[in-house]
Amino acid sequence: MTYYLLRPGRAVQGPPMSDEQMQQHVRAIRRLEEEMKSAGAWVFGGRLHDPSTATVVQADANDVLTTDGPFAETKDHLGGFYLIRASDLDGALNWAGQVSALIGASIEVRPFVDELTS
Template identity: 60%
Template structure:
């Protein structure tokens, strides 16, 4: 089986009305049901939700010196907000899970396979 990352992206400055407590409860319930389904099917490996992009710290080497800077490295309006690592037979199966994730979280989902490094 191949592992895929289903990444959830948020768009900086995108106008979204804050969720009510009931909407938040329903959202967590939908996500919980989906994660239970993934686990039962043997597809779920790991997931995580990230804080906003402005909480990021970038570490890099420049001129032999380690530097840290605040904020995301990429100058983009879209940022990684969370992810699922799943196992799926093929891309079609991963896309089927992604369609369920986008319905549950209401955000675009990028699907990318992990490279198979077992032969190196």
């Protein structure tokens, strides 16, 4: 088993969704997440609030400096992620393909160094 982070890139901006469409979209995502769970691939995942809600903490030798986030230098702000397990990369790519089709963004699939401990 290998653990993978599935992290979306920037989404292609489509026309804004109606409430009805948004609800369908959310239901489709929930369905896929249920599939991940019943297949044993699901470890953790979630959506994040807007980057404007972030705080950045930086420790140096004497002090901890707290500032309004997010990181100023990052262009792509993480909107959410999945952490999954799969028997090999092909299994992870299969899930990533389904997520990509749903959210209309490319997905970076990246392995963890070791098995996760929880």
